[in-house]
Amino acid sequence: MTTTATPPPTPAAPPTGPSPALPSKPFDWPKLAWWTLTIGLVAWAAWQLDAKWSRLLDAPADLWTLARLMFGDMAWGEFGKLLGEMWESISIAWLGTIIAAIFAIPLSFVAAENLVPKRVAILIRQIFNVLRAVPEIIIAIAFIPVFGLSPMAGVMAIGVGSIGSLGKLFYELIEAIDDGPIEAADAVGATGLQRLRWGVLPQVLPELTSLVMYRFEVNIRASAVLGLIGAGGIGSTLALSIEFKQWETAGLALIIVVVGTIIVDTISGMIRRRIVAGPPGTIDNDDLTDELPPEAMAAAEIRTV
Amino acid sequence: MSELIENLSRRNPAIEGLLDPDFSQLWSERTRTAFFETLQLAILGTASGAIAALPLALWATKVGNSNRPLRFAVRSLNNVIRSIPDLLYALIFVSAIGIGALPGLLALFFFTIAVVSKLTFDILDGIDMGPIEAADAAGASTTQRLRTSVIPQILPAYTSFVLYGFELNLRSSAVLGLVGAGGLGQRINFFRGRGDWSEVWGIIILFFLLVVIIEFVSVRLRRRLV
Numbered sequence: 001m002t003t004t005a006t007p008p009p010t011p012a013a014p015p016t017g018p019s020p021a022l023p024s025k026p027f028d029w030p031k032l033a034w035w036t037l038t039i040g041l042v043a044w045a046a047w048q049l050d051a052k053w054s055r056l057l058d059a060p061a062d063l064w065t066l067a068r069l070m071f072g073d074m075a076w077g078e079f080g081k082l083l084g085e086m087w088e089s090i091s092i093a094w095l096g097t098i099i100a101a102i103f104a105i106p107l108s109f110v111a112a113e114n115l116v117p118k119r120v121a122i123l124i125r126q127i128f129n130v131l132r133a134v135p136e137i138i139i140a141i142a143f144i145p146v147f148g149l150s151p152m153a154g155v156m157a158i159g160v161g162s163i164g165s166l167g168k169l170f171y172e173l174i175e176a177i178d179d180g181p182i183e184a185a186d187a188v189g190a191t192g193l194q195r196l197r198w199g200v201l202p203q204v205l206p207e208l209t210s211l212v213m214y215r216f217e218v219n220i221r222a223s224a225v226l227g228l229i230g231a232g233g234i235g236s237t238l239a240l241s242i243e244f245k246q247w248e249t250a251g252l253a254l255i256i257v258v259v260g261t262i263i264v265d266t267i268s269g270m271i272r273r274r275i276v277a278g279p280p281g282t283i284d285n286d287d288l289t290d291e292l293p294p295e296a297m298a299a300a301e302i303r304t305v
Numbered sequence: 306m307s308e309l310i311e312n313l314s315r316r317n318p319a320i321e322g323l324l325d326p327d328f329s330q331l332w333s334e335r336t337r338t339a340f341f342e343t344l345q346l347a348i349l350g351t352a353s354g355a356i357a358a359l360p361l362a363l364w365a366t367k368v369g370n371s372n373r374p375l376r377f378a379v380r381s382l383n384n385v386i387r388s389i390p391d392l393l394y395a396l397i398f399v400s401a402i403g404i405g406a407l408p409g410l411l412a413l414f415f416f417t418i419a420v421v422s423k424l425t426f427d428i429l430d431g432i433d434m435g436p437i438e439a440a441d442a443a444g445a446s447t448t449q450r451l452r453t454s455v456i457p458q459i460l461p462a463y464t465s466f467v468l469y470g471f472e473l474n475l476r477s478s479a480v481l482g483l484v485g486a487g488g489l490g491q492r493i494n495f496f497r498g499r500g501d502w503s504e505v506w507g508i509i510i511l512f513f514l515l516v517v518i519i520e521f522v523s524v525r526l527r528r529r530l531v
Contacts, residue, residue: 042352047343051487059402059411066401107392131514133520137392137480141497141505145319168408228484238393239484242400254389254397261388293448 041220082234082253086260089233092151092226093219096158102162104163108170109196114182115174125171131164136222140231151232155282158226169206169211195299210272217268223259322502324398326510336492336508343488343512346409346481347474352409354417355467355473361418362425368437369429369451383422391416391477409486413478417470424466425459432458465527472520479512 050252109117111124140157147153182199190198227235234253330336363369364379389397394415398408436454445453482490489512496504 038352043347044353045348049342049345049349049406049410050408052408053400055405055407058476060408062401063398066397129418129517133476134515135476137483138509142323143320145317209500221388225390225392228396235393238394242396254393257393258385258388262384265384 001007025141044114048293066247069247071253072251074246074252074255075246075248078249078252080239081251082256084098085234085237085253086256088151089223089227089235089257090220090260090264092154092231092233093158093216093223095155096223097162097212097216098161099155099159100166100215101161104166104170105208107163108167108174109200110173111167112174114177115181115200125168128164128167128171131161132168134161136161137226137229140226140229144229144231149230149232154226154231154233157231158222161222162215162219164212166215169215170208173204173207173211174200205277209274210275213272213275217265220261220264224261230242312401318500318502318504322504323506325503326506327501327503328507328511329349330492330504330508331511333477336489339482339489339492340515341513342406343477343478343490345366345411345492346406346488347471350410351467351471351474351476354414355421358418358421358425359463361485362422362429363455365422365452366429368432368455369447371447382417383426386415387419387423389415389419390482391446392484395481396484405483405488407521409478409481409488412481412486413474416477417474420470421463421466425463425468428459428462429455439461465530468523468527468530472516472523475516475519479516480507497514 010305103118107124107127111128138156139161140153143153143156143160147156147189150223181203182195185195185199223233224235224238227233227237228239230236234257238250238257240252241247361379363384365375365376365417366384370376370379391412395409395411398411402408402411432455437450440450440454479489479493482488482492483494485491489508493505493508496502496508
């Protein structure tokens with residue numbers, strides 16, 4: 001790995017091409033090494049994986065059959081009930097996100113290197129790392145015996161599971177703030193809490209809210225999945241109707257999940273843009289894209305489990 | 306609320322197992338196979354999904370696709386792919402083609418497309434138009450323009466998104482087995498069904514040690530790329 005850190009040390013080879021003015025490019029050994037490693041890994045995986053590859057040929061036909069069963073004649077009679085369950089999923093996601101934010105905001109203050117000693121910050125970050133590594137559904141497995149097969153288990157799983165990624169985004173945000181207001185607060189003799197209230201919070205609040213909304217979008221997907229193991233919401237109906245081969249219900253439920261998710265995404269995206277950009281006409285809104293900067297998105301875990 | 310307190314005070318085998326995890330499963334042949342299957346699923350799912358995601362991202366933008374209705378269609382397709390969670394994909398594919406590693410692979414394939422195409426699409430918004438104009442001025446076709454002035458600009462970011470997708474896939478490949486789509490989740494489900502919570506948590510902890518190590522390497526690689 002260290003070899004790739006430095007640019008290829010190979011000196012330019014003596015000119016061999018037709019034109020002596022252009023030395024040939026040095027051979028890029030690190031690049032070759034990475035490609036070999038990548039292709040080797042993929043080949044190993046494809047060779048070893050017992051996927052019964054011949055079934056791949058039948059897969060399109062199988063999927064078509066399933067699609068016809070699911071969407072051919074949907075159970076519109078259950079539309080109201082399913083809509084209510086989608087609403088429950090959305091509520092689970094929202095409550096879970098709020099719970100996570102309540103814990104993540106104070107924790108992120110003590111995880112930011114510009115507010116607390118580095119040692120403390122690194123310690124707190126380990127909490128975030130552990131919580132971030134575990135999928136919500138695993139947390140839900142642990143919570144179901146405590147809260148029962150109820151939406152509460154889903155809320156708590158999402159709440160605990162989101163603390164990690166929200167906390168990480170928050171402290172990165174706090175570390176990027178301007179020191180001026182903090183110094184000003186110190187200069188007028190602010191206590192620790194006043195310093196946070198007047199020096200830090202006003203600087204991060206809009207982005208903070210926007211990140212919470214973003215996490216809410218991620219959690220909608222998570223809460224739809226949590227139902228599969230019985231933690232409430234539309235996932236339960238979807239899983240049960242597939243298990244009992246009630247394809248008409250499953251198809252309609254699937255469409256409600258997809259459309260519902262897209263609608264919530266759109267509304268939440270509009271709110272986020274409004275929060276960060278202010279009312280139309282205040283600043284040049286054109287500079288802002290629809291979404292957070294990609295790196296923030298990438299950091300923000302687009303995971304859905 | 307009183308019910309909650311009653312539940313909390315009752316003996317809870319799931320939590321007791323967490324406090325007393327059993328790592329002996331590391332020596333079991335079947336669990337080891339499942340471990341490797343999970344890794345293979347994540348690698349193959351990421352590789353195949355990443356290849357499919359690049360054109361889907363390019364066709365959703367103006368530089369890669371001058372046909373407006375087609376662009377809209379690709380964007381809508383991306384949105385629909387993005388709105389279905391990975392475990393739901395697994396459930397659908399399991400019910401369509403039966404249990405095994407193949408439905409898990411297909412689920413990760415679509416999940417990777419969802420993540421990588423979205424992130425790549427966002428970065429395509431902000432690329433430098435200079436090289437593209439230069440390519441147009443020299444009379445490049447759409448393919449040539451993409452090959453010479455778009456792809457080189459987004460390649461480092463794209464690679465980092467693929468690595469990021471791999472991290473996500475690794476984590477979700479462990480739970481795909483909960484719905485019968487292969488990998489470590491099948492072992493987790495097996496012990497969960499038997500009530501052997503010590504084994505369940507032992508496997509989960511071992512797996513997340515592996516995830517943390519791979520993520521550590523991957524995050525460092527990604528930082529160097531961007």
